[in-house]
Amino acid sequence: MTHHVIRLQGIGKTYRGKLGRRTEALSDIDLSIVEGEAFGFIGQNGAGKSTTIKIITGGVTATRGEAWVFDRPVHDHRARQGLAYVPENPLLYGYLTPYEVVSMGARLCGVTSADAKAHTMRWLERFDLGAVAHKPIRSFSKGMTQRTALAHALACRPRLLILDEPLSGLDPIGRKEVVEILQEYHEGGGTLFFSSHVLFDVERLADRFGLIHHGRMRAVKSLQELSGQDPRYRVLVESGRAPDGFEPERPGRWRGEIAASAMWRVLDEVRALGGRVVEVRSVLSLEQAFVDFIRREEEGAVQPA
Template sequence: MNLIEICGLSKAFKAKGRQVKALDDVSFTVAAGQSVGFIGQNGAGKSTTIKILFGALRADAGRALLMGLPAEDPASRQGVGYVPENPYLYEQLTPREVVTSGLSLHGIKGEENRRRTEHWLEKLGIAYAADKRIRNLSKGMTQRTALAHAFAIEPRLLVLDEPMSGLDPVGRRQVADLMQEYRLGGGTLFFSSHILHDVERLADHFVMIHKGCLRAQQGVAELLASQGAMVVRYLGGTEIPGFERDAGDVWRGLVARENLAQTMAQIEATAGVLLNVHPQNSLEELFDAVVYETREG
């Protein structure tokens, strides 16, 4: 079953007296149990798509289904956890009240409501501020509150629009770990992110949108496994043939998969330190190629 269906979606806005297309005939699906990363530059149309999916905007053409129901039907959002890029929470409420009331709206009351509220406030690291007003919290703490609300309902589908926005490095790692835990537990995850490394780690599939148009959609493992060459970076004072200086004493080279073990042995033999290895055509390279091609065109 598809929990998200986007079919021929188009949307335009008026800007300085002219129509600007935010989405142009975009179609994709998210099946139950999938983890899908939604990627694109700022202004590519990611947030517009998600807003249409949750009934905050109406499409000019096409359709959006959430949990098998039309996106404009409030019933489609039952059992769905959602955190927008810049969550708006009532400033007079506290994190405890936000999570508790959110659970109540999903029919979770009494002792179970209290248990989940305490558990997720603690897990997101905001239990110490549980009774402070939202107006007195930082952007990062507000983001954590919204995430606690989304995870606490134990959703069938979790939709996150730039979930790392406003978080410090520790918070980003913590949220990435929670997303991974949710995914491995069988949950369905749809998230947008500028951090392509997180998409490679957390997504089974990706959907790439650029200037309102769908440019690519593929399995992440399929993309990474299809490449015959690997990019290798190491730290050391000795240059290995075929490598070039990346920065300081960091060297970078392109190595065929079948020669990878030999190269790693060379790095070790020269007292070098392996920094990272990734496929030549990673998600980041594909993303750059799409953007560069559009600029050149």
């Protein structure tokens, strides 16, 4: 039986601005996230990603529609049991230390452990914060503060982890490490809902992507479905002779771009030539799929989800 962790039905949000003017931030958002899924929420700045997340977490009330988490209305405080949320700019008390934030959070969430100190330090070290566990957060960079908030969230052992721009402020090494930790969480059965502008780093995390544009959900698809094309790969091989359709890169090395359906044929041909595969890389990226989708929509070639 499929268990829906998040359900949104007809969600709309209208803000009243100066002089009584109304701004529609969201319109008719329908979405269902099942248990164990990793869902990437993408869109341009101001598209409505953060507003949607705030409605799911109970921070903002929808003007229209219904929202449920764990089959409870989001206005019911019990809907947030088992949910951990990290905003784009987490506000942590500067006089506290990472150890105090994480250990206190775990206790408040009812996490029991034979060794609470070891549990706290394990998560701090996982986010490379062990050496600064007892230093005040006020002295931290944005990236260190972000890692502290992520350690706090995961130390609570959430069933659902909601992240708004989780890689914000992290350097390339930090982004890679956080993506790996989130992969482990997902592979362990956790449900992940996240928004991000760092599309290259997070495309491997999500099972599906939701594309929101001007406050409307335009598509909920896999990467291949979003792109509207079959997966293609760049293949680099070393061989005495070029496989069919490949071009020379340098003597003895050949490159080609092939469809996924042709992969086994090419690999068999390379083996028959006595060669070896050096690299296989996906041509399709989430960033390119996103840009192409928006362009097709503006040209009128895409129907809303």
